[in-house]
């Protein structure tokens with residue numbers, strides 16, 4: 115780790131505290147909250163605040179364990195919050211020890227409730243610097259999720275998934291049309307199986323080549339796989355039943371299909387409209403709950419990217435791991451089952467449907483499809499072929515569904531489940 119002491123001041127560290135608190139209390143993801151929380155900071159301070167918040171959230175499991183091991187009883191929450199950012203800087207960001215400790219103590223001094231705890235904060239941080247905890251990937255995930263992943267995918271896979279939690283992801287792009295060499299070079303991009311491009315660039319996307327012209331949109335490599343399973347042909351009708359913010363709608367429109375992009379959230383659909391306008395792609399945008407959409411149409415192809423715990427998206431939203439709770443899995447599984455039934459009625463006889471979720475939990479993936487096939491004898495599973503959709507071989511299950519795990523691709527990707535079904539003619 116290099117010694118990057120980061121900006122001197124307390125302001126970016128305070129901003130990071132706000133971002134972390136907002137994320138862990140489900141008020142807003144880091145990137146949504148950034149513009150509000152980083153108000154007066156200069157670009158270097160902003161970048162540091164974001165990086166500190168992301169590091170503290172990615173390393174949350176390890177940091178919590180290290181703090182618990184060092185203290186006999188938990189300190190008040192504001193003290194713990196300060197300790198978290200102190201540890202994140204000192205152990206995981208290469209910030210010089212004295213800078214990490216002194217800025218944390220200054221923050222403690224600045225507020226009455228944390229002032230009496232300066233001695234404790236100093237002792238805990240110095241102790242951890244003297245004897246750093248083991249960098250154990252198993253501790254990066256909540257115990258109960260790690261245990262579920264072990265039960266569902268095996269010990270080796272659970273460890274592979276957890277190791278990805280600490281990693282900063284690259285930016286993946288999907289293209290309207292395959293990019294030429296010059297654009298690829300400008301984007302510092304590598305073409306992945308299936309056609310997505312992994313860019314090594316960093317910083318504000320709006321300044322990247324091709325953004326203004328709408329040649330591409332940001333979409334994780336794994337998120338681009340499910341829609342490819344539809345194998346859309348130009349002129350076919352397609353329904354994206356949970357469309358916002360629209361990554362998969364854009365893929366379907368770029369394939370030449372006549373797309374209806376439906377979502378229950380009119381607000382989130384604004385993003386779909388913006389994305390369509392920028393990429394100069396077309397789709398009919400509809401705001402309605404999928405279950406009660408009054409339109410009578412059926413479609414050649416239906417995509418259901420259902421709301422889920424999103425545990426597969428921890429690379430960009432590490433807080434999802436700490437917000438997920440067992441009852442929520444059961445609740446969302448019921449929603450998914452209802453939405454699957456709605457998707458079935460929208461699939462024309464002889465048509466096909468793809469179901470996907472960015473969750474690592476089997477109840478939201480494998481379990482949904484098993485139950486759906488029992489409820490709908492007029493549907494059959496259509497296996498994905500090896501390598502189809504750009505999915506790694508390791509992601510193809512024996513039954514032909516995809517269980518895409520974050521460690522299945524070098525450099526990582528989001529976790530997804532995807533299944534293709536056909537309705538009998």
Ligand SMILES: C[S@@+](CC[C@H](N)C(=O)[O-])C[C@H]1O[C@@H](n2cnc3c(N)ncnc32)[C@H](O)[C@@H]1O
Pocket residue numbers: 355356357358359360361362363376377378379382402403404405419420421422453
């Ligand atoms: C996983 S996101 C979809 C992501 C999107 N497919 C993409 O690739 O950009 C799930 C979406 O489902 C929408 N949603 C949730 N319940 C719904 C319902 N009953 N009917 C329609 N949309 C719903 C949410 O508003 C959310 O935008």
